[in-house]
Amino acid sequence: MTFTITAERTFPETKTVALNEHIYQWAIAKDDCPAGLWISDIIAPPDAKGDKPVLLIVLFTGAWSSAVDSARYHATFIEMPEGE
Incomplete structure (x- = not known):
């Protein structure tokens, strides 16, 4: 499956700061x-x-x-732009 992970910061205003299209292969x-x-x-x-700053996103799957x-x-990982 393919999905997009969006990182937003909420202070001082809500702003999208990074996007990462992620492909997840789920073998069951x-x-x-x-x-x-x-x-x-x-x-x-x-x-x-x-x-460069990054966020680590941990996904949990259940079957x-x-x-x-x-x-x-x-x-x-999502790579963040400079200054965010």
């Missing part, structure tokens, strides 16, 4: 049903001098079957 067993995909965490790493439920984590 043939008879399992996807239950959902959620953003679990958004982590801004400590400032690193000389590096179910008649016998066993499954859950997995996946992460991606």
